[in-house]
Amino acid sequence: xxxxxxxxxxxxxxxxxxxxxxxxxxxxxxxKLSANENPLGTSALALAARASAAEPSRYPDPDSKxxxxxxxxxxxxxxxxxxxxxxxxxxxNLAAQGYAGVGDEVLFPRFSFSVYDIAAxxxxxxxxxxxxxxxxxDVDALLxxxxxxxxxxxxxxPNNPTxxxxxxxxxxxxxAGLPSDVLLVVDQAYAEYLSPExxxxxxxLAEAHDNVLVTRTFSKIYGLAGERIGWxxxxxxxxxxxxxxxxxxxxxxxxxxxxxxxxxDRAFVESARVHNATERARFVAALEALGNHGLRPLPSEANxxxxxxxxxxxxxxxxxxxxxxGYITRxxxxxxxxxxxxxxxxxxxQMDDIAAALREMAEAAR
Ligand SMILES: *Cc1c(COP(=O)(O)O)cnc(C)c1O
Numbered sequence: 001x002x003x004x005x006x007x008x009x010x011x012x013x014x015x016x017x018x019x020x021x022x023x024x025x026x027x028x029x030x031x032k033l034s035a036n037e038n039p040l041g042t043s044a045l046a047l048a049a050r051a052s053a054a055e056p057s058r059y060p061d062p063d064s065k066x067x068x069x070x071x072x073x074x075x076x077x078x079x080x081x082x083x084x085x086x087x088x089x090x091x092x093n094l095a096a097q098g099y100a101g102v103g104d105e106v107l108f109p110r111f112s113f114s115v116y117d118i119a120a121x122x123x124x125x126x127x128x129x130x131x132x133x134x135x136x137x138d139v140d141a142l143l144x145x146x147x148x149x150x151x152x153x154x155x156x157x158p159n160n161p162t163x164x165x166x167x168x169x170x171x172x173x174x175x176a177g178l179p180s181d182v183l184l185v186v187d188q189a190y191a192e193y194l195s196p197e198x199x200x201x202x203x204x205l206a207e208a209h210d211n212v213l214v215t216r217t218f219s220k221i222y223g224l225a226g227e228r229i230g231w232x233x234x235x236x237x238x239x240x241x242x243x244x245x246x247x248x249x250x251x252x253x254x255x256x257x258x259x260x261x262x263x264x265d266r267a268f269v270e271s272a273r274v275h276n277a278t279e280r281a282r283f284v285a286a287l288e289a290l291g292n293h294g295l296r297p298l299p300s301e302a303n304x305x306x307x308x309x310x311x312x313x314x315x316x317x318x319x320x321x322x323x324x325x326g327y328i329t330r331x332x333x334x335x336x337x338x339x340x341x342x343x344x345x346x347x348x349x350q351m352d353d354i355a356a357a358l359r360e361m362a363e364a365a366r
Contacts, residue, residue: 010102010124017118021328030328033344033354036160036190036304038223040275042258043268046224049261054253064251067260071231074263075203081233083242086250088189088217088230091242092154093119095213095232098241099183100125100151107145108154109137111162113187114335116154125151135298135306136164143177153178156187157200161332161342163300165194168201175205175212183238185213190302192221192269193276198301203233210235213242220303221272222262227255276303279345286355293362304330304344306337312365313358315341321361327354 020034033039054060064084072079085091096119100106106120110132120127128150130141137155146153155174158165166174175184186202194200206212213234219225229251232242251259262268283305287297294311309315318341319331327350330342343354 008124010121014118014121015334017114018334020330024323024328030323030326031346031350032328033304033346033350034328034330034342035225036220036302036344037225038221038272038303039344039346039350040223040268040272042223043262043265045265045268046222046258046262049257050254053257056253058253059249060251060253060256062248064256067251067256067263068231070260070263074266075233077203077207077233081207081236081239083232083239083246084251085215085230085232085242086247087219087228088187088215088232089115090246090250091213091215091230091232092116092185092187093122094242094245095154095183095185095215096120096125096152097123098238098245103149104151105147105149106152106154107142107150109142109159111135111159111335111337112137112154113156113160113189119154120152132162135162135308137166139166139170139174139177142174146178146182150179150182152183152185154185154187156189157202158190158193158301160189160302161304161330161335161337161340162298162306163302163304164298165198165301166200168199171200171202171205175209178211180209180211183211183213185215187215189215189217189220191216193273193303194301195277206234210237213238218259218262221269221276222259223272224255224258224262227252227258229255229259276345279348279351280305282348283343283345283351283355286351287358290359290362293366295358295362304342306340306342307358308337309339309341311362313362315339317365318358318361322354322357325353325357327357 022032068079068082102124104125107128108116206214215232218229296308
């Protein structure tokens with residue numbers, strides 16, 4: 001009797017990441033507001049830089065030297081303290097793999113990024129989920145679950161899928177409460193959407209302490225999700241660890257060229273931030289003006305809003321109704337949020353359309 005190779009038990013236990021959809025069940029293309037991509041697209045300077053990328057027959061610079069120098073200059077970080085990843089996804093996985101394994105625990109809040117569970121299980125560690133505080137991350141709940149076996153703590157700030165934000169004092173309190181041999185990963189995928197005064201202080205912690213990794217991405221405000229580029233910063237020990245285990249040529253030629261131009265196009269980043277803040281506020285105000293239909297938009301500091309549905313109109317009905325009107329959003333029953341619909345902030349026209357559609361559906365369901 002023949003039998004194939006057996007995957008490790010902890011790999012079989014992984015529920016594969018479910019990406020935001022881009023088409024309906026009938027294959028019809030839909031306007032995609034399900035993956036928090038930039039509705040303004042990509043910086044024109046970044047698009048132009050694609051043409052000047054090193055030729056594809058050649059391997060890329062394994063150290064992404066010019067790109068790290070540009071990121072360092074923009075953020076005031078020594079490029080030696082920056083590590084690049086094939087998306088921040090690679091770095092989140094490497095952080096777990098570098099510091100945790102079988103018998104260890106990886107801790108993160110309930111209703112946070114689904115990659116943390118996968119990253120924990122990939123290296124054989126046990127995911128430990130801390131209760132939320134009204135859907136936000138709860139520092140006390142996280143600290144209460146730290147054990148002798150905790151090796152890595154993940155928090156996304158702002159958080160996905162809730163949009164919630166832990167201010168500087170809370171991040172400092174979380175860090176101060178952790179043993180110095182526990183790695184704190186602050187995933188700042190949406191940090192560029194914050195107002196400048198809302199810095200959560202994690203970059204400063206990552207410079208001053210040996211147990212903090214901050215990750216960022218080019219997938220969101222920079223509009224380069226398709227190029228797969230992320231970066232992280234910490235002290236030299238962490239950077240050295242991640243460099244040992246990352247893919248040696250993990251950022252493509254086109255990716256390095258485009259991200260370098262994108263990080264230097266501060267005007268594009270600022271216009272995208274302002275667009276998002278304006279349209280998010282307008283969208284939330286439109287939802288609040290609906291009155292008592294049981295739609296609750298959670299406060300968001302990111303480029304999406306999670307709406308909780310507690311009335312006659314359910315999240316599933318809203319998801320399907322928006323799909324009929326040409327929009328794909330993110331319904332989250334697989335993340336224990338069957339009452340939640342996450343909608344990426346799109347153009348002004350799209351947000352007006354969606355708010356009007358939700359009003360129509362809520363009134364019809366009454
Ligand atoms: C989108 C997202 C990322 C980015 O992942 P990439 O691999 O860089 O595309 C990371 N963390 C969170 C919380 C996200 O929502």
